[in-house]
Amino acid sequence: MDIASIIGLIAGIALMVFGIAFDQQSMSWMWGNLTNFFDIPSILITFGGSFTTLITMEPSLKAYAGKLASFGLILKPLPSNEVETIRTIIDLSNVARKEGLLALEEAANGVEDEFLKKGILLIVDGTDPELVRSILETELNCIEDRHNDVIGFWDKLGAMGPAWGMIGTLIGLINMLKSLNDPESIGPNMAVALVTTFYGSVLANWICIPVVNKLKSRNGGEVMMKEVMVEGLLSIQAGENPRVIEEKLKSFLSPSSRADFNGNEGGEVNG
Known part of the structure; x- marks a missing residue:
């Protein structure tokens, strides 16, 4: 096995998880933050x-x-x-x-x-x-x-x-702008808009x-x-x-x- 490739891939995802889940102010792990980055429509x-x-x-x-x-x-x-x-x-x-x-x-x-x-x-x-x-x-x-x-x-x-991340962003923004009169829809549509870019x-x-x-x-x-x-x-x-x-x-x-x-x-x- 190519150790360099394996280390690079694992370290990359580990650092992303660390950046998402670790809260610097409280110096504790906020594992719930990971769910904010899981969105099925964005994945599709x-x-x-x-x-x-x-x-x-x-x-x-x-x-x-x-x-x-x-x-x-x-x-x-x-x-x-x-x-x-x-x-x-x-x-x-x-x-x-x-x-x-x-x-x-x-x-x-x-x-x-x-x-x-x-x-x-x-x-x-x-x-x-x-x-x-x-x-x-x-x-x-x-x-x-x-x-x-x-x-x-x-x-x-x-x-x-x-x-395609940009396409997802446009989809989320369009849906959000179409539903400005519904405050509950703004959050999910904005999530699709940003997470697809991510x-x-x-x-x-x-x-x-x-x-x-x-x-x-x-x-x-x-x-x-x-x-x-x-x-x-x-x-x-x-x-x-x-x-x-x-x-x-x-x-x-x-x-x-x-x-x-x-x-x-x-x-x-x-x-």
Whole structure:
């Protein structure tokens, strides 16, 4: 589990509850205040309106459900990292240098990443280096497009929340103005007017914006790892020295990751 995402989500709702329920003057908890922020019409207007609008935007219910399920991605840790990817490529370069490119076919059986495995097999088949780069970059672009499509879903949901909150505010205000001669209706209608705006802001800022930025960060990390794979594989195909390949790929790493890599060298690099 991604502890940072879980802590952020739990801490966000906990601080909101604290702000609502804790009375600073009496220094005591006023749990009854929480009921002031629960309004079924406001929930239906804000959340119902936001999510149903996105159903209309998506090509199918299956696509909609899949993108909605992508929320779970922010709760999962990344399966790999740049340092391990570079070490794997250096190990492959040592195999190719000692036993030839054809020996990589057997080494590919132990590679879990399908993108890297595909690149290895292209090299083993003797594919032209420019064609290898073209094939892998095309697949990388398609992966990034799919990621951006999912990110766009949450971005649109973040925009829908405040918009539908404003619609709920207008509904509440219209009903309130229509019933000014009935004092008992003013309170409930004003509650709908204000709580819908609150719900819209919570949906956008507690859920959607964090999800969008988390997915963007993960997309950037995955794209960078695959760019490392492309450069590493083409370097292996060109017959470059493993030490040279290592130095080239380390340029993708941050200073802290380079220090970690240098402190835990993996595989042979001499040839």
